[in-house]
Amino acid sequence: MKRYRTIHYGLGPIGQELARLAASRDSIEIVGAVDIDPAKVGHDLGEVIGLGRELGIKVRNDADALFDETAADVVVHTTGSYLKQVWKQLEGIINAGLNVVSTCEELSYPAAQFPDLAQQINEMARANGVTVLATGVNPGFVMDTLALVLSGVSQQVTAVHVERNQNASSRRLPLQAKIGSGKTVDEFNQLVNAGKVRHVGLQESVYMVAAGLGWELDNYEETTEPVIADHQIHTDYFDVAPGFVCGVDQFGRGYINGEAKIVLHLRMYLDADPAHDKIVLDGPTRLELIIPGGLQGDRATTAIAVNAVPRVAEHAPGLVTMKDLPIISAGR
Secondary structure, three states: OOOEEEEEEOOOHHHHHHHHHHHOOOOEEEEEEEOOOOOOOOOEHHHHOOOOOOOOOEEEOOHHHHHHHOOOOEEEEOOOOOHHHHHHHHHHHHHOOOEEEEOOHHHOOHHHOOHHHHHHHHHHHHHHOOEEEEOOOOOOOOOOHHHHHHHOOOOOOOEEEEEEEEEOOOOOHHHHHHOOOOOOHHHHHHHHHOOOOOOOOHHHHHHHHHHHHOOOOOEEEEEEEEEEOOOOEEOOOOEEOOOOEEEEEEEEEEEEOOEEEEEEEEEEEOOOOOOEEEEEEEOOOOEEEEEEOOOOHHHHHHHHHHHHHHHHHHOOOEEOOHHHOOOOOOOO
8 A cells, every 4th residue: 555645734623633534544654743833842743633642753843844854745734724824834835845735725726816826826836746735624525526526417507505504512612713602793793894703715615616617707795694692502612692693604606697606605603403514506407415414524624634645646736626636535
């Protein structure tokens, strides 16, 4: 069995769970780890991720030095959602001649918001002979890739509707905070206007679906409204009283000739019931797919990122999206 050497860049909650999964795979050999947290730097990666055993890999805080000293195939990158904030990190990885699997939401389909930067990344990746992919559960799978896979058995698709109702009560602290848990409606709206409360990635998913179907969008619109608690909610991180915000109700809509042809509806809130994922493709034969309970976001994100490592390592150089890769399946 071929083994792929990975460096893990970013050891927050998602990065740690991802590294634990990678450490369990026969097909992956972890050869390095990077983080800026002083509490993690210098410690064995196995200790940092709670593996219960040492891996013989010390967490470093100098990514460039690690890249120079370590032979690797793929850098698994989990440091942020916003492309411009992590761009310098990605540039360093690419220029070091290393493939990238990232969970950066805006990198999942960067042409949606940053076409010039997407072209630059593609050209840089090709020049360095590496492949760059961002993926996750959403964006990266349930609201875009899975809809495109389902369209393969449709003779014609006239509209796409995806609904994701996600229970955030068991999710990590940063996500529960990102959806405005415990805020008043006024506080929520102020944070939305400041761009600090919202799920990142609906725009990227809309544009990926459009590109996969060969559609050219005229316009994109996004709205974010609060979900209000109707009962007392307790999680590991928040106590939310009735009348306070417990999550987001978010729409992303892609328009063609003034008609919303792609509608993504995300409700991510504490104590969501019933949680589910639902894909509807309109056309001569309507197709509907429902996943009761929905995909657990953190587990699904770490799984698809680890499972993508062999596909990215073997792919032709350049910037790719999930619609460009062969089917990603679970590995060993």
